[in-house]
Amino acid sequence: MRTLDSTTSLRIAVQKSGRLTDKTLNLLEGIGLHFDDYKRSLLVKCLNFDVELLLIRDDDIPEYVEDGVCDLGFVGANTVAEDEADVTILRGLGYGVCRLAIAIPKNGSAQNVEDLDGKKIATSYPVLTRKFFEDKGLNVDIITLSGSVEIAPRLEIADGISDLVSTGGTLKANGLVEIEKIFDSETQLIQTNKPLSEGKQKMIRKILQRIEGHKKASQSRYIMMNAPEEAVPKIKQIIPSLKSPTVMPLADNGMVAIHTVVPLSTFWNVMENLKEAGATGIVMLPIESMIA
Numbered sequence: 621m622r623t624l625d626s627t628t629s630l631r632i633a634v635q636k637s638g639r640l641t642d643k644t645l646n647l648l649e650g651i652g653l654h655f656d657d658y659k660r661s662l663l664v665k666c667l668n669f670d671v672e673l674l675l676i677r678d679d680d681i682p683e684y685v686e687d688g689v690c691d692l693g694f695v696g697a698n699t700v701a702e703d704e705a706d707v708t709i710l711r712g713l714g715y716g717v718c719r720l721a722i723a724i725p726k727n728g729s730a731q732n733v734e735d736l737d738g739k740k741i742a743t744s745y746p747v748l749t750r751k752f753f754e755d756k757g758l759n760v761d762i763i764t765l766s767g768s769v770e771i772a773p774r775l776e777i778a779d780g781i782s783d784l785v786s787t788g789g790t791l792k793a794n795g796l797v798e799i800e801k802i803f804d805s806e807t808q809l810i811q812t813n814k815p816l817s818e819g820k821q822k823m824i825r826k827i828l829q830r831i832e833g834h835k836k837a838s839q840s841r842y843i844m845m846n847a848p849e850e851a852v853p854k855i856k857q858i859i860p861s862l863k864s865p866t867v868m869p870l871a872d873n874g875m876v877a878i879h880t881v882v883p884l885s886t887f888w889n890v891m892e893n894l895k896e897a898g899a900t901g902i903v904m905l906p907i908e909s910m911i912a
């Protein structure tokens with residue numbers, strides 16, 4: 621195992637190739653960590669910070685972080701929980717959102733989870749699945765498969781499955797229906813519980829702060845508009861977050877320019893109401909980052 625002093629770089633585990641890869645690398649780029657050539661190498665140096673990425677299979681990430689081989693990891697909560705990894709979850713990241721759920725053949729004899737007592741369940745998540753059935757006092761035979769779990773009932777090797785679901789499209793395509801959720805998942809940033817140097821801790825704090833700023837920014841929009849001066853009180857009511865608006869006089873008499881930030885979730889309603897209140901030339905811009 622790597623000793624504390626064997627590297628000074630903060631080592632981050634990222635899935636090499638799969639659902640989490642691009643989103644994680646985009647996030648890292650989005651917070652200002654730049655990497656070269658990550659498609660070809662397994663260990664990639666950051667070009668502008670003392671950080672390196674280890675690109676590995678997602679199943680291996682919790683253990684690498686637990687052992688201190690990597691200091692941080694970006695991985696699904698499902699994988700961390702299945703591994704029962706002794707790591708610290710720093711934060712959820714809002715992508716790779718899915719659920720582990722029980723599904724059964726649409727036209728089969730079972731109707732609910734209780735009907736699966738004494739039956740066979742195929743899954744890539746034996747730990748979480750066994751616990752789910754045990755907690756319900758049901759006894760099932762777990763068949764562990766590493767992939768393509770949805771095909772198991774049709775091959776008659778299982779009566780039901782426990783697998784990840786997002787849109788439900790894969791279940792539907794395989795004649796299966798979801799009957800109960802076991803676990804909600806999203807990508808998490810995890811940290812090793814092994815001792816870290818002051819320098820690494822400082823870098824982790826910086827990464828977390830930047831992710832926070834990046835997330836806030838991606839959920840907000842900067843808006844600019846022109847309006848008659850007398851419309852400003854009404855506009856303030858429409859945008860409650862606008863405590864002290866940036867209001868600038870325009871060359872046209874009695875007209876002002878107003879700039880503010882609004883949450884993306886309210887953006888379209890706000891736009892329509894602003895227009896009704898007399899605002900014109902409303903422009904929306906994405907925000908790179910927001911630090912309080």
Ligand SMILES: Nc1ncnc2c1ncn2[C@@H]1O[C@H](COP(=O)(O)OP(=O)(O)OP(=O)(O)O)[C@@H](O)[C@H]1O
Nearest residue numbers: 635638639640677678679696716717718784785786
């Ligand atoms: N349909 C989905 N929608 C959203 N997120 C998903 C979905 N399926 C899986 N995920 C999340 O993405 C993670 C990686 O999924 P992927 O299918 O790429 O894994 P994998 O096939 O096990 O890859 P690897 O080769 O690295 O072992 C999952 O552990 C889960 O957290």
Ligand SMILES: O=P(O)(O)OC[C@H]1O[C@H](OP(=O)(O)OP(=O)(O)O)[C@H](O)[C@@H]1O
Nearest residue numbers: 639767768784785786787788789790791
């Ligand atoms: O509900 P849906 O949106 O259809 O998504 C669910 C599917 O997504 C995942 O597989 P993935 O596509 O990542 O392929 P894999 O099993 O080969 O890793 C998961 O294992 C399901 O099969």
Ligand SMILES: [Mg+2]
Nearest residue numbers: 677678679680
């Ligand atoms: Mg995997």
